[in-house]
Amino acid sequence: MYVAVKGGEQAIARSLEHLAEARRGDTAVPELTLKQIREQLRLGVARVMQEGSLYDEELASLAIRQAAGDMLEAIFLLRAYRTTLPRFGYTLPLDTSAMRVRRRVSGTFKDIPGGQVLGPTYDYTQRLLDFGATPPAAAVLADAPLASPMPRVLDLLDAEALIERIEPGSDPEPVDLTREPLMFPADRATRLQNLARGDEGFLLGMAYSTQRGYAESHPFAGEIRMGEVDVVVCPEELGFAIEIGSITLTECQMINQFHGGNGLPPQFTRGYGLCMGEGERKAMSMALVDRALRCDELAEPNYAPAQNQEFVLSHSDSVEASGFVQHLKLPHYVDFQAELSLLRTLAAQHAADSDEPLLSAVGGQQS
Template sequence: MSYVAAKGGAQAIHAAHQMVAERNAANPDDLQAQIARHLHLSIDRIMAEASLYDRDIAAKALLQAQGDSIEAVFIVRAYRATLSRFLDSLPLNLGQAHLQRHISAAFKDVPGGQQLGATYDYSHRLLGYFQNLPAQEEAEAASATSGIPPKATLNKTSVMELLETEGLIEKSSTEAADAENRDITQIPPGFPASRAQRLQTLARADEGFVLGMAYSTQRGYGQNHPFIAELSHGSVNVEICPPELGFSLCIGSIEMTECQMINQFQGDSPDTATFTRGYGLVFGHNERKAIAMALLDRALRAQELGEKVDALAQDEEFVLSHCDNVEATGFVEHLKLPHHVDFQSEISTLRALRAQSPGTTVKHDDAL
């Protein structure tokens, strides 16, 4: 593996932009179908924060909520609560994911090559930018020159596994599965929470909150010096194993975004020093959330790694108790509801206090 800086490829970037342009192309007249296609990143965010993978339901909720994504999440969660629960799926085999995008910011040469996919990363933020791209034929010719076809898929070979083999990064967690304790939609996590519970909570947490907390770690409020080892987006099969059959069945595939983050090394001696990990995995094409989640996951491992906890992003109870947008919305927006009795009690107390003060003349409107 080459530890050198990467240089951009114009043809590959052109192909990536063409993929975005294709996704933004005209679609059928049905409004809900158009929302699902043209606002697919919003749909993916709603699915992630609502803990329900269903594009049609998410699109319908966003339409009903008039574009308010948090209200749409609330609607989908309420719908989700009415659904029957049949089986737990088997663990996803992300090593066999069919990837549309697979990049590394830490390494130039990665197994399978850098796969840019459809991305805004290299574009100008100009209104109408993707409407003026050259024809698809030119993009295909350009990508053929670069060796990165715009619609190729590949199975993933993990950069992190190669680092593990060389002993440069801590081994992946082998935390024992505990079905009754791990599913936060069935049993809310307590404190201290396991890493699995933290990751579940972050996966459906509000993207803005997670992003803000992750940003704080990069500004010095926490010990993070991150490099993205791998950022992947693609589809992975979902399998179940019905007890009456005794063997697994594939029931479909879902899109996921995964981020493997390398962080500063730690260890008791030079011989045992290794890089540490941060991890993010979310529904759909949701890169910003996955990256922020990986940063926050690493920050929340401070106590486990023997680091001083002196920043809010490292405070497990603070982060997990405030990251849910449905809960936060309920507490904030309930202030719009009538609080007449509470306020009359407060104002009566204040008037009584003012009346007891010497030399204070109290005037008030009896209508209040």
């Protein structure tokens, strides 16, 4: 008797047991503590927080452990948890100009007020595997305290009126994409929100395509800064602002060439990227894609994938993409049966029309 679909309940239970065993691995090896993950895999933790849209290093570490290091699964776990959290209120806009900077580089000027600060970066490691045990890190002594707040490079250009000016407070109140569906056309605040939680790999590929002629925008890395920013709320019942903590952010401001158009004079334009934690690759990719998506506003020809907002924004989310790609492993045999029956009809018709004998491999109608 054919019973392949029976026993789903037991099959799932067994699969969960196998999964738990595989996740834990050799029990003679101690289990990772959340503290170890948080301290020693901090960039992974940052990515899970960014794309999980939830700044909580402890929960992100838990998600990574539970997902056995599968970052997309960990992001999904964090998102599904985030859905259930009540909203107590909204913070004031974060002020990245007041960031306590730990890293800050600019590709546009040799030297800048406040200086170039490399900070903790893999940029100048030589990518040689370190076969020895990791030596205990010596505490790094700062040469001198960094200027705080550190002026932004783009503000220096702004003083010369060579870069587009975006007035503070000129943005409309943003929609919350985790509460409202994405609608098209989407304004810039909505697009940035989508990109901020977008998949790093997808954004990286999109950004790369703009550098290879698909929406060339002549970018310069105006400034990349990373450090801590205070989070401030202003509860209605208190009537004054209070600081509730600080978070690590990475911000990228790209400067892009623009020869003028749509009533705007020739000037530099901006592409913006921001993400939670240390995530320079992500912030830079986001800034390039943000700039490409501004093509209509700047009356640039709109032809490349990275400029197509429906294409970019509808496909940037790893949780959506991963779910839908992988749903193909669910049973589809009802529809497949419908297609089989249609194909047999069409094949029989084709054979009758062309007077050719039916290939049994194609039309093998069984009885």
